[in-house]
Amino acid sequence: MAGTDSSQRGDADTIDAAGAPAVILVEPQLGQNIGMAARAMLNCGLTDLRLVNPRDGWPSEPARAAASGADLVIDQARIYATAADAAADLNLVVATTARSRDMTKRVLTPRRAAEEIRHIYAESGARTGILFGREAKGLTNDEVALADAILNVPLNPAFSSLNLAQAVLLVGYEWRLMGLDVPAEDLAMPKTTRPADHQDLVHLFEHLESELETCGFLQPPERAPTMVRNLRNLFGRARLTDQEVRILRGVIVALRRGPRSPDAEE
Numbered sequence: 001m002a003g004t005d006s007s008q009r010g011d012a013d014t015i016d017a018a019g020a021p022a023v024i025l026v027e028p029q030l031g032q033n034i035g036m037a038a039r040a041m042l043n044c045g046l047t048d049l050r051l052v053n054p055r056d057g058w059p060s061e062p063a064r065a066a067a068s069g070a071d072l073v074i075d076q077a078r079i080y081a082t083a084a085d086a087a088a089d090l091n092l093v094v095a096t097t098a099r100s101r102d103m104t105k106r107v108l109t110p111r112r113a114a115e116e117i118r119h120i121y122a123e124s125g126a127r128t129g130i131l132f133g134r135e136a137k138g139l140t141n142d143e144v145a146l147a148d149a150i151l152n153v154p155l156n157p158a159f160s161s162l163n164l165a166q167a168v169l170l171v172g173y174e175w176r177l178m179g180l181d182v183p184a185e186d187l188a189m190p191k192t193t194r195p196a197d198h199q200d201l202v203h204l205f206e207h208l209e210s211e212l213e214t215c216g217f218l219q220p221p222e223r224a225p226t227m228v229r230n231l232r233n234l235f236g237r238a239r240l241t242d243q244e245v246r247i248l249r250g251v252i253v254a255l256r257r258g259p260r261s262p263d264a265e266e
Contacts, residue, residue: 019121021094021175022048022129023168024086026143029055029135035066036165037132038073044172049077050086050129083131083143091126092117095147096167097138098160106149113151114174130171135164193243200245205232207249211256 023041028034028051038049051058064074080086087093094113108116113130120126131147133139144150153160153170162170187195196204209218209228218224240248 017045017047019118019125019128020046020048021117022050022086022090022127023172024050024052024083024129024131025054025164026052026083026086026131026139027055027134028164031056031060031062032066033135033164034060034077035063035068035070035074036163037168038063038067038070038077040165040169041073041172042067042070043169044176046172046175047073047076048129049073050080051077052080052083052086054079083139084146087129087131087146089127090129091124092120092128093131093147094128094149094151095131095133095139095144096151096153096171097133097144098152098155098162099138101141101144101150103141103145105144105147107152108149110151110153110171110174111178113149113171114178116149117175118178132164132167187239189241193241196240196242196245200242201235201240204235204240204245204249207252211252214256 023037023046025034025037028037031054034049034051034054041047041049054060056062058077058079059074064071067074078086094108094117117128120128130151131139131143133143151171153162153167155162189195205228208231212218213224218227238244
C-alpha cells in the first residue's frame with residue numbers, strides 16, 4: 001500500500017506512544033532489512049529500535065535508504081552486544097518465533113500480546129520489548145528463554161515464514177490498533193458535500209415514484225407498495241450524498257423530458 005498524505009506530515013500522531021514496546025532485532029544481517037523494519041515501526045508509531053550485533057555494522061546507509069523517511073527511528077537506534085543486554089531494562093519481554101520450542105512458556109497471538117503490553121503499561125508503567133530473530137534462523141533457545149512469553153502468529157502452518165519487516169509491521173499494527181478508537185467502517189467524502197438529509201431522500205423517492213406511476217411502471221397496482229419499498233431500501237443502502245441526490249433528480253427530469261432535438265440545442 002503506497003502513498004503518504006504529505007498534508008499530514010507535520011501533524012502529531014494521535015496515539016499515545018509513551019508505553020510503546022521496544023523493537024529488538026537480534027543480529028540482523030542486512031542494512032536494508034533494518035531499514036524496512038524501521039519504516040514498519042514508524043508506520044505504527046514505534047520509535048525505540050534496539051539492534052543486537054548487526055552483521056554489517058552501524059550506522060548503515062542502506063538501512064537509512066530502505067527506511068524511506070523513517071529517520072527518527074534510524075537516528076535513535078541503539079546497539080547492544082547481546083539480546084540480554086538489549087532487554088536488561090525491560091519489565092516484560094516477548095519473543096517472536098514460528099517454531100515450537102521444548103520449553104514451558106505462554107504462547108500469545110499478536111493481538112493478545114498487544115493487549116498485555118498495553119495493560120501492563122497502564123497499570124504500572126512497565127517497559128516492554130519484543131525480540132525478533134535473525135532473518136535466516138530466528139532466535140536461539142537461550143534467547144527465547146530470556147522472554148516472559150512467546151509470540152506466535154497463527155499463519156499457514158505449511159508456510160509460516162515472514163520477513164523481518166513483515167513481522168515487525170504485523171506486531172506493531174496490533175499494538176497500534178489497541179490504542180485507537182476508530183470505527184470499523186466510515187464513509188469518506190469530499191469536503192464540498194455531505195450525507196443527504198432524510199428530507200432530501202424523501203423528496204427524491206416521491207419524485208421518482210411520481211414519474212414511475214405516470215409512465216405506468218408501478219403495475220400491477222397491488223404490487224406497487226412492495227415495489228416502492230424495495231426502491232427506497234435500494235437507495236437507502238447506497239448512503240447517498242446531497243450532491244448525488246441532486247444528480248439523480250436531474251436524471252429523472254431528463255428522462256421525463258426525453259431526448260432533445262438538434263434544433264433545441266442550437
